[in-house]
Amino acid sequence: KAGVTQTPRYLIKTRGQQVTLSCSPISGHRSVSWYQQTPGQGLQFLFEYFSETQRNKGNFPGRFSGRQFSNSRSEMNVSTLELGDSALYLCASSLATRQETQYFGPGTRLLVL
Amino acid sequence: EDQVTQSPEALRLQEGESSSLNCSYTVSGLRGLFWYRQDPGKGPEFLFTLYSAGEEKEKERLKATLTKKESFLHITAPKPEDSATYLCAVQVSNDYKLSFGAGTTVTVRA
Numbered sequence: 701k702a703g704v705t706q707t708p709r710y711l712i713k714t715r716g717q718q719v720t721l722s723c724s725p726i727s728g729h730r731s732v733s734w735y736q737q738t739p740g741q742g743l744q745f746l747f748e749y750f751s752e753t754q755r756n757k758g759n760f761p762g763r764f765s766g767r768q769f770s771n772s773r774s775e776m777n778v779s780t781l782e783l784g785d786s787a788l789y790l791c792a793s794s795l796a797t798r799q800e801t802q803y804f805g806p807g808t809r810l811l812v813l
Numbered sequence: 814e815d816q817v818t819q820s821p822e823a824l825r826l827q828e829g830e831s832s833s834l835n836c837s838y839t840v841s842g843l844r845g846l847f848w849y850r851q852d853p854g855k856g857p858e859f860l861f862t863l864y865s866a867g868e869e870k871e872k873e874r875l876k877a878t879l880t881k882k883e884s885f886l887h888i889t890a891p892k893p894e895d896s897a898t899y900l901c902a903v904q905v906s907n908d909y910k911l912s913f914g915a916g917t918t919v920t921v922r923a
Contacts, residue, residue, distance in 0.1 A: 704856075733910065743857075743900065745910040756909045790856050792911075801847065802911060804856035 702727065704793050704805035712811045718779040721808045725772050725793030732774040733802060734766060737788040746789075749774055778810075786812045815840040819901050819914035826921045829890050834917045836901030837883040846884050847911060848877050849900040857900055860886075891921045 705724045713719050725732050734746040745758040749768035766776040772793075778785055788809050792802035816839040826832055838846065845864050849857035861870045863879035870877050874895060876887040886899055898918045902911040 731909065735911075742915045743902075743911075743913040745912070748909045750909075758910065801859055801862050803859055804849070806856045809854075 704791055704803055706789075706791050706805040706808050708808060709806065710809045710811075712813065713781050714813050715781055715783060717781050718777060719781060719810060720775055720777050721789055721791075721810075723774045723776075723791030723793075723805060725774070725791075726803055729793035729795055729803075730772050731794045731800075731802075732768055732772065733792045733794075734774070734776050735790045735792065736760075737790055737807070738786075743790070746776065781812045783812050786810060815903060815905060815912045817901060817903055817912055817914040819899075819917050821917060822915070823918045824920070826888070826891050826919065828892055828921055828923050831887070831889045831891070833888070834886040834899055834901075834919070835883060836886070836914055838901075838903050840903050840905050840912075842906035844904045844906050844908075846879055847902045847904070848875075848884070848886055849902065851898045851900055851916070860899075888919070891919070893921045893923050895919065896921045 707722045731750045733748040735743050737743045747766050748756040752768045763779045768774045788807045790807045792804045794800040794802045818837045820835045845862050847862050848860040851857045861877040866881045868879050874889045878885045898916040900916045901914045
C-alpha cells in the first residue's frame with residue numbers, strides 16, 4: 701500500500717509570497733492532518749480535515765489555511781510568507797476513527813528568504 | 814493545557830547498551846499515546862500506539878509501556894541503525910490532533 705505522499709518536497713520562497721502544499725493520503729484514509737516542525741517549536745498541529753470539513757484547528761494565524769477535496773487529498777496554503785514560516789510541513793493521514801494512528805508523509809521543506 | 818515532556822533530550826549509547834526513554838504527560842482524558850521514530854529530513858515513522866495503563870507493545874529491539882502518568886520506550890541491545898529521534902505524542906478525548914513532546918535523539922555507536 702502506498703504511503704502518504706507530499707509535493708513538492710522542497711520549496712524556496714521569498715517574504716510576502718504565498719505557497720500551496722499538497723498531500724495525498726493513504727488509500728482509504730479519510731482524515732488528513734497538517735503539522736509544522738521547526739527546531740525551536742518541535743511538531744505543532746495546524747489543522748485536520750475529514751470529509752472536506754475542517755474539524756480541528758491549531759493555534760496559527762489566519763495566513764495558514766487548508767482544504768480537502770472529495771478524494772481526501774488535501775492542500776494547505778500559507779499567504780504573505782514570513783521568515784519564521786521556514787519549516788518542515790508534515791501531512792498525516794488516518795482512517796478517522798478517534799483512536800486511529802496517524803501516518804506521516806515525508807514532508808515539504810519550505811525555506812523563506 | 815496538554816503537556817508532553819520527553820527525557821533525556823539526547824542519549825548516546827554504545828552498541829548493545831540497553832536504555833530507556835521517558836515520556837511524561839499531563840492531559841485530561843487520554844485517548845492514546847503514540848511513539849514515532851524520525852530520521853533526519855524525513856517524516857515520523859509510526860512505532861506503537863498505547864491506549865491504557867499497563868499496556869505493553871514490542872517490535873524488534875523496542876518495547877513501549879504505559880502508566881497513568883508516563884510511557885517508557887525501552888531499547889534493548891541497540892544497533893547503530895536505531896539512531897534516530899524518538900517522538901512521543903498524545904491524543905485526548907474529543908480531539909483529533911496529536912500533541913508532541915520535543916523528542917529524544919538517540920545515537921548508537923558501533
